[in-house]
Amino acid sequence: MSQNRVEICARKATIAIDYDRCEPALENTSEPICGFACVKACRLYGRNILKIEGNKPALAVLDPQEIERLDNECLACEYHCQVQGPGCISITIPLEGIDEIRAQLSGGGHVNID
Secondary structure: OOOEEEEEEEEEEEEEEEEOHHHHHHHHHHHHOOOOOHHHHHHHHHOOEEOOOOEEEEOOOHHHHHHHOOOOOOOHHHHHHHHHOOEEEEEEOOOOHHHHHHHHOOOOOOOOOO
């Protein structure tokens, strides 16, 4: 993990903030155009995993086990960053069996879901 990126591991998802694309981090401004939408969304829909520190979004909780316990994986930080900001947050959620489904679809076959 570089200094220009932070990754947060929740129960099933990994949340990544790319500071090289984050307007508040790049401009070092306390009043970014996005209005720190990711932090506000985390407070409104999530469980206060993010805070503003040094004019950029940062982890409010540092203990990985506590992050897993607290985070409700609401995806709000990513969505609001996309809508109101530069889209510097990405959430990865591995889906079990997705590779097999993609292989079936690319082969022109039908997907069997049990």
